Amino acid sequence: MADPYDVLEVPRDASDDDIKRSYRRLARQYHPDANPDDPDAEARFKELAAAYEILSDPDKRARYDRYGSAEGFDLGDPFGSGAGGLGDLFDVFFGGAGPFGGQGGGRGGPAGPRRGPDLEVTATLPFTEAVFGTQTAVTVHTALACEDCDATGAEAGTRPEPCPDCGATGEVRTVRQTVLGQIVSAAPCRGCGGTGQVIASPCPTCGGDGRVATDTTYTVDVPQGVDDGSTLRLTGRGAVGPRGGPPGDLYVRLRVQRHPTFERHGDDLVERRSISIAQAALGASLLVETLDGVETLVVPRGTQTGRVFRLKGRGVPHLQGRGRGDLHVEVVVETPSKLSAEEEDALRAYAALRGEEVAPHDEGFFSRIRSAFS
Ligand SMILES: [Zn+2]
Ligand SMILES: [Zn+2]
Numbered sequence: 001m002a003d004p005y006d007v008l009e010v011p012r013d014a015s016d017d018d019i020k021r022s023y024r025r026l027a028r029q030y031h032p033d034a035n036p037d038d039p040d041a042e043a044r045f046k047e048l049a050a051a052y053e054i055l056s057d058p059d060k061r062a063r064y065d066r067y068g069s070a071e072g073f074d075l076g077d078p079f080g081s082g083a084g085g086l087g088d089l090f091d092v093f094f095g096g097a098g099p100f101g102g103q104g105g106g107r108g109g110p111a112g113p114r115r116g117p118d119l120e121v122t123a124t125l126p127f128t129e130a131v132f133g134t135q136t137a138v139t140v141h142t143a144l145a146c147e148d149c150d151a152t153g154a155e156a157g158t159r160p161e162p163c164p165d166c167g168a169t170g171e172v173r174t175v176r177q178t179v180l181g182q183i184v185s186a187a188p189c190r191g192c193g194g195t196g197q198v199i200a201s202p203c204p205t206c207g208g209d210g211r212v213a214t215d216t217t218y219t220v221d222v223p224q225g226v227d228d229g230s231t232l233r234l235t236g237r238g239a240v241g242p243r244g245g246p247p248g249d250l251y252v253r254l255r256v257q258r259h260p261t262f263e264r265h266g267d268d269l270v271e272r273r274s275i276s277i278a279q280a281a282l283g284a285s286l287l288v289e290t291l292d293g294v295e296t297l298v299v300p301r302g303t304q305t306g307r308v309f310r311l312k313g314r315g316v317p318h319l320q321g322r323g324r325g326d327l328h329v330e331v332v333v334e335t336p337s338k339l340s341a342e343e344e345d346a347l348r349a350y351a352a353l354r355g356e357e358v359a360p361h362d363e364g365f366f367s368r369i370r371s372a373f374s
Helices: 003-009 016-029 039-055 058-067 082-093 128-134 277-282 339-356
Strands: 119-125 134-145 171-178 181-188 209-223 231-234 248-256 260-266 268-276 284-290 293-299 308-313 327-334
Touching: 003 039, 003 209, 016 039, 016 268, 016 284, 058 284, 082 339, 119 134, 119 171, 119 209, 128 134, 128 248, 134 339, 209 231, 209 248, 268 284
Parallel strands: 119 248, 268 327
Antiparallel strands: 134 209, 171 181, 231 248, 260 268, 284 293, 308 327
């Protein structure tokens, strides 16, 4: 089948009205009734009708523009992937690599300017700022629209022109005749890099790309309750695309510093507190640090090591919804490792009262007994 644009003698970006007008003019010219002696006129007239059927239907026209046929799809080259497929791969691999990483791809073409890549940056927060929320500044190497050319890439006073190599479609089609019929494959135009436009005098500031690389600082609102590894997305704060392409998103990955006292388990906090043997046995009242100030913890008589006391609602605020986690204080009974002579006498007296077997106060005692354990 002949190219319907050629048949109707219209450019690829012709409007619907242009197409209709051209069709009427040519149809009058080649109508069989007007050319009774021309045997080719009828064939040409049928060709016109077929071409108009495609270009007057937005769906069929779009399909033709994409695949070179209004009916089917490109069956592809059975011996390898076409250049268009390769363009897809480039987008996947280089899309997030950097502000200019997406340029290798051939996608998008004349359909519109390509979206810029997403960017990622890491922000480190002190523990309590992550718990209660904060504002933090992140600096990111990004691409912004070039102000000198208004992101067109063309020097001030000039504008991009339609690419003559591909008729501003951004694609070059190759038609092959095979036993299965005509196979059309499309590849990005080399003349314009698939954009459908060429710039005769590029903007000196951005070199025709329509954007400039720069370091930009954004203030990020960090909600309360974020944790180490949480990622925030700032929509539209990524790099802009070439020649007026919309921006990607900025992802802020959060690193949260450790706290000297609190260990975080989800939205609960765990704090370990050492108490002495006497405190565990006799009970005690302790002052305990919380995120909201100091609180009193009463350790009852006979508390075992490892016992956990819970302070409700003194943990981390929930990221989703209201309320907070709890603070768990685990008491650890610490065995004294250094005793004064007086303390030792007291302990020995205590052991004797309870009839407990203890090692004698003799430096050589352990060298005479072989322990089965190590
Ligand atoms: Zn510029
Ligand atoms: Zn081109």
